[in-house]
Amino acid sequence: MTAVARQLYGDFVRTFGSVFFAVSLFLVWGVLTLIGVIVAQGEDPNVYFQSYAAPIARAILRLNFDNVYHSPWYVGIIALILLSLAVCTFKRVIPARLPPLRPVSIDKIPLHATFNTPGAPEQVRARVAETLRAQGWRIRERIFGGVEWSFADKHNWARRGVLVAHSGFVIIAAGTTLYWARGFSGEMAVLSGQTQQVPQTQALVRLDDFSYKISPIMTKSGMVYQPIDYVSHVTVTGKDGIPKRLTVRVNHPIDVDGTLYYQASYGFGMRFLVTHNGRPDAALSGRTLLEGESFDVPGTQRSMLYERFVPTVDKQSGMPTADPRVNAPAVVLAASDAGNPLGEGLVPLRSWVDLGNGWRMKPQRYVIYSGFQYRYDPGVVLVGIGAFVLLAGLVISFYFLPARVYVRVDEVAPNVSRVGAAATTVKGYDVFANAFARLMTSLRGEAQDA
Amino acid sequence: MPLDELLIAVALCAYTLGALALLGYFFARTPWLRDVGIPLAILGCVAQFGQLFARWELTHVWPLLNLYGSLSLFTAMSVAIYIGFAFRYKLWFAGGFVLALAAIFLAYGVTWYEGTMPPVPSLQSYWAKIHVPIVVSSYAAFLVAFVFSCIYLIKYYAERRLQSQEGSGRGNPLARWLSSLPSLPQLDVVVYRAVAIGLPLISVGIITGAMWAKEAWGAYWQWDPKETAALFSWIIYLAYMHLHTRHSWRGLRTNWVSVVGFLSIIFCYLGVNIWISGLHSYKV
Numbered sequence: 001m002t003a004v005a006r007q008l009y010g011d012f013v014r015t016f017g018s019v020f021f022a023v024s025l026f027l028v029w030g031v032l033t034l035i036g037v038i039v040a041q042g043e044d045p046n047v048y049f050q051s052y053a054a055p056i057a058r059a060i061l062r063l064n065f066d067n068v069y070h071s072p073w074y075v076g077i078i079a080l081i082l083l084s085l086a087v088c089t090f091k092r093v094i095p096a097r098l099p100p101l102r103p104v105s106i107d108k109i110p111l112h113a114t115f116n117t118p119g120a121p122e123q124v125r126a127r128v129a130e131t132l133r134a135q136g137w138r139i140r141e142r143i144f145g146g147v148e149w150s151f152a153d154k155h156n157w158a159r160r161g162v163l164v165a166h167s168g169f170v171i172i173a174a175g176t177t178l179y180w181a182r183g184f185s186g187e188m189a190v191l192s193g194q195t196q197q198v199p200q201t202q203a204l205v206r207l208d209d210f211s212y213k214i215s216p217i218m219t220k221s222g223m224v225y226q227p228i229d230y231v232s233h234v235t236v237t238g239k240d241g242i243p244k245r246l247t248v249r250v251n252h253p254i255d256v257d258g259t260l261y262y263q264a265s266y267g268f269g270m271r272f273l274v275t276h277n278g279r280p281d282a283a284l285s286g287r288t289l290l291e292g293e294s295f296d297v298p299g300t301q302r303s304m305l306y307e308r309f310v311p312t313v314d315k316q317s318g319m320p321t322a323d324p325r326v327n328a329p330a331v332v333l334a335a336s337d338a339g340n341p342l343g344e345g346l347v348p349l350r351s352w353v354d355l356g357n358g359w360r361m362k363p364q365r366y367v368i369y370s371g372f373q374y375r376y377d378p379g380v381v382l383v384g385i386g387a388f389v390l391l392a393g394l395v396i397s398f399y400f401l402p403a404r405v406y407v408r409v410d411e412v413a414p415n416v417s418r419v420g421a422a423a424t425t426v427k428g429y430d431v432f433a434n435a436f437a438r439l440m441t442s443l444r445g446e447a448q449d450a
Numbered sequence: 451m452p453l454d455e456l457l458i459a460v461a462l463c464a465y466t467l468g469a470l471a472l473l474g475y476f477f478a479r480t481p482w483l484r485d486v487g488i489p490l491a492i493l494g495c496v497a498q499f500g501q502l503f504a505r506w507e508l509t510h511v512w513p514l515l516n517l518y519g520s521l522s523l524f525t526a527m528s529v530a531i532y533i534g535f536a537f538r539y540k541l542w543f544a545g546g547f548v549l550a551l552a553a554i555f556l557a558y559g560v561t562w563y564e565g566t567m568p569p570v571p572s573l574q575s576y577w578a579k580i581h582v583p584i585v586v587s588s589y590a591a592f593l594v595a596f597v598f599s600c601i602y603l604i605k606y607y608a609e610r611r612l613q614s615q616e617g618s619g620r621g622n623p624l625a626r627w628l629s630s631l632p633s634l635p636q637l638d639v640v641v642y643r644a645v646a647i648g649l650p651l652i653s654v655g656i657i658t659g660a661m662w663a664k665e666a667w668g669a670y671w672q673w674d675p676k677e678t679a680a681l682f683s684w685i686i687y688l689a690y691m692h693l694h695t696r697h698s699w700r701g702l703r704t705n706w707v708s709v710v711g712f713l714s715i716i717f718c719y720l721g722v723n724i725w726i727s728g729l730h731s732y733k734v
């Protein structure tokens with residue numbers, strides 16, 4: 001390696017292996033995440049121009065903030081975090097070892113204590129070691145320059161907690177990547193009695209029927225129509241070619257050849273009777289429109305949008321109510337001419353609407369549909385394992401503190417020894433201050449009782 | 451008055467009076483104020499858990515599925531975690547702030563009381579019984595961390611001001627009062643310990659939330675505003691923990707991060723529920 005390359009490599013390792021750099025990356029990650037909370041995601045570009053001043057809306061769209069979690073920024077920051085994590089793991093976390101056994105200046109270490117106790121040094125040393133051992137410390141004794149030292153270690157294995165936590169994060173990242181590479185998901189609305197094919201799996205899904213249960217409840221702020229249950233009875237034909245009758249409910253998805261199907265939504269399709277000069281138009285009348293779909297009136301520039309279904313219209317006011325149960329249904333229709341909105345109106349079921357040029361239409365019959373979400377995710381097991389590994393790492397790192405106590409015992413007078421002890425931990429001294437004080441009390445107490 | 455409403459009223463009164471007593475103790479260090487404040491804190495906490503249990507028994511509906519119920523648990527857990535810390539590390543002086551926040555959040559929660567409603571389909575899951583208490587408990591631990599971070603910052607800046615003033619000898623009452631608080635490193639350790647409860651809990655909370663989402667909505671992660679806001683808070687506390695491993699950042703800076711972290715928790719908890727709708731305000 002040339003000197004320049006070596007220097008560049010050194011700079012790279014120093015930067016990417018630094019905790020401050022990692023925290024800076026977290027900061028950027030956090031800000032991008034927050035942008036996605038505040039800016040509505042995946043909306044039509046017009047929505048941003050309606051909600052924000054034009055320059056901000058343009059910036060949102062240009063910077064991909066309307067789909068920030070799949071933007072190059074977001075993927076890039078995660079990639080940088082993983083890279084930094086890798087550098088740090090190989091350069092710092094794995095090489096981190098237990099400090100070597102060597103003498104220290106007891107009173108230069110912030111956590112230290114010295115006390116005199118009766119007994120010859122060997123006896124006192126043995127008692128101290130026994131007390132520490134009884135509290136789970138591992139004791140090793142060494143002689144340096146004629147002085148005998150005792151080294152007590154605890155939770156040394158927990159130094160690996162950081163590695164465990166970091167591995168958990170990497171495993172989760174691997175699991176989500178697997179989904180991106182190999183998984184798929186989609187949505188479909190299936191009308192009652194209709195069959196649809198899932199494009200990715202060729203599975204056939206037929207909706208036999210859909211039902212929902214709503215409970216009207218009087219609350220302090222008025223009537224609330226609380227949904228209680230949504231149930232789809234389906235017949236699904238998977239790879240084996242055998243149709244199976246299954247039930248899909250919220251919180252109870254079904255599994256067909258590894259792809260899961262979820263109850264996601266429901267709605268009302270509408271059959272319109274469309275006539276021209278009194279004669280039904282077979283093409284337009286034969287279709288069922290879903291909410292949000294429209295048709296063009298032949299020979300005109302007029303277009304009719306079936307905006308939404310209104311299950312119950314108030315008899316007195318003629319206005320839509322919040323009751324989602326179908327009692328007095330109507331539809332909201334919006335008309336436009338050459339793309340210019342003409343207006344919208346509430347049309348009760350089986351009422352005629354004049355469209356001009358001899359065309360008339362009426363909402364004839366509603367057909368309920370069920371919206372399913374389906375998903376195949378081969379990475380989910382990895383993500384699950386990663387989550388638990390990450391959690392184990394957090395618990396190990398936070399609750400098992402690797403610490404070392406250095407002890408030396410010197411004779412100060414016949415049958416009187418001085419015990420000097422100092423402690424260090426991987427997280428500094430303050431977190432161990434109380435525990436060290438308790439430890440010293442027990443050493444003192446035990447030594448004097450003996 | 452039904453039992454559960456009576457218990458809430460008891461808790462609110464106990465927290466308010468307890469907050470006044472312990473705030474008095476914080477400033478004046480008069481022991482009897484502490485001896486009045488502590489039992490009130492315990493009484494309020496017991497009344498709250500009693501209330502949640504009573505509501506569950508009376509209605510057979512898991513009581514945490516709306517803001518009223520979850521704020522009840524949040525405040526009860528905040529006080530419970532605080533009481534645990536206070537007994538263990540002798541930190542009664544800080545109780546006034548915890549109880550005052552608990553009283554405010556609880557009073558706010560009561561304004562969301564709508565009576566009992568059966569849960570919507572997406573909430574009819576055993577995950578509701580696991581995920582919600584865990585997430586709310588993590589928020590509670592972060593509240594305790596926040597209170598101690600504020601005390602840390604108050605002490606830090608007050609000490610700095612004292613040092614820059616002339617004649618700030620030992621006779622100065624502010625200096626005397628400050629010395630009655632634990633040292634800055636001790637306060638910092640308390641914050642660390644509270645975050646060390648909150649961070650694993652919010653991690654389990656996010657993981658159980660993901661497991662529930664997978665069952666209810668088809669994907670363990672959908673970038674729903676609530677999920678993402680929780681991820682944002684998680685990232686902040688992760689930054690806290692990493693900074694805390696560095697000696698030079700431990701203290702002033704990490705405590706500011708803890709303050710920002712709690713603000714993000716409040717945003718995630720209340721801000722997202724109220725201002726931003728998403729799957730967590732699931733309509734279907």
Ligand code: HEM
Nearest residue numbers: 018019022081084085088162165166169393394397691695
């Ligand atoms: C940018 C990438 C990252 C780098 C460079 C990095 C670096 C480090 C280092 C050097 C430590 C040990 C500090 C010490 O004890 O001296 C550490 C601790 C830790 N890291 Fe990371 N880290 C990164 C990302 C993550 C992520 C994504 C997670 C979570 C999944 C994580 C979780 C932890 C935990 C739990 C600890 C232990 C903290 C403690 O003991 O208080 N790290 N990290």
